[in-house]
Amino acid sequence: MAGTVYDDPTFFAGYAALPRSASGLDGAPEWPALRAMLPDLRGRAVLDLGCGYGWFAAFAARAGAARVLGVDVSARMLARAAQINAHAAIEYRQADLETEVFASAAFDLVYSSLAFHYVAAFADLLARIRAALRPGGALVFSVEHPIYSAPTAPAWRETEDGRRIWPLDRYLVEGPREVEWLGARVAKRHRLMATTLNALLDAGFALERVEEWAPSAAQIAARPALAAERDRPMFLLVAARAPS
Amino acid sequence: MAGTVYDDPTFFAGYAALPRSASGLDGAPEWPALRAMLPDLRGRAVLDLGCGYGWFAAFAARAGAARVLGVDVSARMLARAAQINAHAAIEYRQADLETEVFASAAFDLVYSSLAFHYVAAFADLLARIRAALRPGGALVFSVEHPIYSAPTAPAWRETEDGRRIWPLDRYLVEGPREVEWLGARVAKRHRLMATTLNALLDAGFALERVEEWAPSAAQIAARPALAAERDRPMFLLVAARAPS
Numbered sequence: 301m302a303g304t305v306y307d308d309p310t311f312f313a314g315y316a317a318l319p320r321s322a323s324g325l326d327g328a329p330e331w332p333a334l335r336a337m338l339p340d341l342r343g344r345a346v347l348d349l350g351c352g353y354g355w356f357a358a359f360a361a362r363a364g365a366a367r368v369l370g371v372d373v374s375a376r377m378l379a380r381a382a383q384i385n386a387h388a389a390i391e392y393r394q395a396d397l398e399t400e401v402f403a404s405a406a407f408d409l410v411y412s413s414l415a416f417h418y419v420a421a422f423a424d425l426l427a428r429i430r431a432a433l434r435p436g437g438a439l440v441f442s443v444e445h446p447i448y449s450a451p452t453a454p455a456w457r458e459t460e461d462g463r464r465i466w467p468l469d470r471y472l473v474e475g476p477r478e479v480e481w482l483g484a485r486v487a488k489r490h491r492l493m494a495t496t497l498n499a500l501l502d503a504g505f506a507l508e509r510v511e512e513w514a515p516s517a518a519q520i521a522a523r524p525a526l527a528a529e530r531d532r533p534m535f536l537l538v539a540a541r542a543p544s
Numbered sequence: 545m546a547g548t549v550y551d552d553p554t555f556f557a558g559y560a561a562l563p564r565s566a567s568g569l570d571g572a573p574e575w576p577a578l579r580a581m582l583p584d585l586r587g588r589a590v591l592d593l594g595c596g597y598g599w600f601a602a603f604a605a606r607a608g609a610a611r612v613l614g615v616d617v618s619a620r621m622l623a624r625a626a627q628i629n630a631h632a633a634i635e636y637r638q639a640d641l642e643t644e645v646f647a648s649a650a651f652d653l654v655y656s657s658l659a660f661h662y663v664a665a666f667a668d669l670l671a672r673i674r675a676a677l678r679p680g681g682a683l684v685f686s687v688e689h690p691i692y693s694a695p696t697a698p699a700w701r702e703t704e705d706g707r708r709i710w711p712l713d714r715y716l717v718e719g720p721r722e723v724e725w726l727g728a729r730v731a732k733r734h735r736l737m738a739t740t741l742n743a744l745l746d747a748g749f750a751l752e753r754v755e756e757w758a759p760s761a762a763q764i765a766a767r768p769a770l771a772a773e774r775d776r777p778m779f780l781l782v783a784a785r786a787p788s
Contacts, residue, residue, distance in 0.1 A: 447691065447715065452707060459711065463696060467709035471691065472758035472774040493737055494756040507751045510738040514716035531713040 305484050306352075306374035314482030316380075324355040329526060330442060330513040330535045334413065337440045337509055337539040341365045344408040347432060349397055349441075350415025354381030354390065360411075361387040369407075371395040397425055402432035412441040414535075417449060417488045422496070426503035436544040439505060445512060445533040449477050449490040456528065466532035493536060505540035513537055549728050550596075550618035558726030560624075568599040573770060574686060574757040574779045578657065581684045581753055581783040585609045588652040591676060593641055593685075594659025598625030598634065604655075605631040613651075615639040641669055646676035656685040658779075661693060661732045666740070670747035680788040683749060689756060689777040693721050693734040700772065710776035737780060749784035757781055 305311050319327030325335075342364035348357050351370030360368045368390045372378050378392045397419050410429050419425050429439055448454065450471040457467050470490075477490045500507060513535040515526040549555050563571030569579075586608035592601050595614030604612045612634045616622050622636045641663050654673050663669050673683055692698065694715040701711050714734075721734045744751060757779040759770040 447712065451709075453703075457709075457711075459697075463713060465695075465701075465711035465713050466715075467701075467703065468691065468712045469707060469709050469775040471710075471776050472756065492756050494754045497741075497751070497754045501752065507741070508745065510741045512716065512736050512738040530716040532715050 304373060305486050306372075307376050308484050311482050311484040311486075312376055321353060324353070325359055328413075329515055329519055329523070329529075330537065333511050333513050334440065334442055334537050337511070337537060338411075339409060339438050341409065345369075345406060345434075347371070347402060347407040347410045349410060349412040349429075350418075351381060351392065352377050352413075354385030354392065356411060356413060357381070357390045357392070358385035358387055360409075361389040365389060367391075369393060371397075371400065373397065401428055404431055405434050407432050408434055408437050410437070410439045410441075414442055414444065416441060416496075417443045417491070420489055422489070422491065423499045423502065426499055426505070430503050430505065430542055433542040435542065437542045438508075439500075439540045439542070440538070442513075442535050442537045443491075443496065444488065445536040446471065446490060446493055446496075447532050448534045449488060454479060464528060464531055468532075496536070496538065500538070500540045504543055506543070507538070507540050509537075509539040511537040548617060549730050550616075551620050552728050555726050555728040555730075556620055558728075565597060568597075569603055572657075573759055573763055573767070573773075574781065577755050577757050578684065578686055578781050581755070581781060582655075583653060583682050585653065589613075589650060589678075591615070591646060591651040591654045593654065593656040593673075594662075595625060595636065596621050596657075598629030598636065600655060600657060601625070601634045601636070602629040602631055604653075605633040609633060611635075613637060615641075615644065617641065645672055648675055649678050651676050652678055652681050654681070654683045654685075658686055658688065660685055660740075661687045661735070664733055666733070666735065667743045667746065670743055670749070674747050674749065674786055677786040679786065681786045682752075683744075683784045683786070684782070686757075686779050686781045687735075687740065688732065689780040690715065690734060690737055690740075691776050692778045693732060698723060708772060708775055712776075740780070740782065744782070744784045748787055750787070751782070751784050753781075753783040755781040 315321055325331045341360050343366050345367045346360045346365045348370040351357050351372050354370050357368045357370040370392045373396050375394055378394055381392050398421050451467055452469055456464050474490055478485055478487050512533040515529045520526045559565055569575045585604050587610050589611045590604045590609045592614045595601050595616050598614050601612045601614040614636045617640050619638055622638055625636050642665050695711055696713055700708050718734055722729055722731050756777040759773045764770045
């Protein structure tokens with residue numbers, strides 16, 4: 301898993317300064333949309349894949365989850381999670397999403413925020429998630445939107461007449477992408493939206509909701525820079541359900 | 545419905561010259577992908593929404609469909625369909641997809657190629673389609689991909705270093721789009737992929753397959769201009785199923 305860039309000290313310092321790291325879930329503008337997809341967590345067992353600093357694990361524990369297992373490939377992230385988001389119901393564990401086999405039929409919800417686009421073996425991961433879910437269990441996750449990950453040069457450009465455009469190319473060419481982020485080279489996987497959805501269907505999930513996140517008018521009023529996010533989507537949010 | 549541009553003589557002459565009009569289904573490069581989503585048609589009742597020249601209706605009749613109803617808003621298209629794609633099992637009928645109420649629980653397959661992006665009342669249309677399907681019936685359709693319909697200026701651009709890019713903007717801004725096509729102004733609706741899929745889920749359909757069409761290597765070898773279609777998707781293909 302390419303996520304080990306999270307153990308790079310320079311990258312980690314930059315990551316720690318992001319609003320979504322420093323302020324937790326409320327620092328992530330797509331969080332209200334993702335939260336709206338969640339089932340009731342009271343008394344439930346939750347698996348958080350790529351738990352990072354543990355902000356969601358702590359949210360789930362406060363929302364009444366009976367048990368939360370947060371896994372991440374980065375020891376540095378897990379150490380920070382244990383410091384700032386410890387809770388009696390939460391266990392943090394180091395694991396690689398590419399290979400880890402989770403306890404069988406043990407969870408009511410598998411959650412993941414912005415981690416699956418680092419995973420190469422996505423269909424294999426979905427089979428392992430399906431096996432970890434109890435019948436009728438939910439899978440709710442976000443990934444980078446493929447429009448965001450596709451381009452050769454993923455940065456805004458300006459047209460002669462002053463419009464902001466996103467220079468899309470290679471959308472239909474799936475595979476590795478490498479970008480400069482927070483002073484490091486970050487390797488991720490570009491997958492079509494169709495590929496993500498069909499992989500879920502092939503793994504036996506029923507699709508329940510798909511969101512291409514856009515900022516609300518209120519969010520743009522509070523943070524005008526978010527207006528650009530209406531020109532191309534940054535996040536894809538999906539809710540799916542295992543068979544009952 | 546904006547489809548009445550199909551009754552404009554200048555537009556109609558241009559449309560008649562397109563490979564997909566002149567050569568039928570084999571002139572449409574996405575047809576093999578759409579055909580792969582179809583159920584067995586033998587003995588089935590089929591409703592084709594936006595049937596145009598009747599190429600699909602004729603295909604369905606030849607594939608053994610017991611009955612095919614092809615509807616289109618354009619009298620000119622229907623007249624041509626009756627000329628070149630008549631068959632004992634096919635009935636052609638003029639109807640507006642925005643408002644037409646179809647026979648209840650009368651069809652095993654509702655099919656539509658590149659018509660729904662002209663329809664404003666999409667959720668309403670889906671409710672009428674759902675009512676027209678027998679239990680477990682299939683809905684298979686294509687629309688323009690929202691990446692294709694979104695931009696203010698939907699045409700390829702070239703970067704300083706000679707790369708071809710698609711100038712995406714306004715992807716998250718849904719609503720009317722008007723483009724110049726075949727010498728006419730054509731009005732269509734830009735809808736997010738998520739909106740299309742959630743509308744199906746809200747109407748009670750289960751999603752079975754989603755494809756963002758890309759040309760195969762063999763198709764590009766035969767028609768090199770298709771290579772551009774790997775940079776941004778033109779067509780979205782969806783297969784869904786009504787509850788049993």
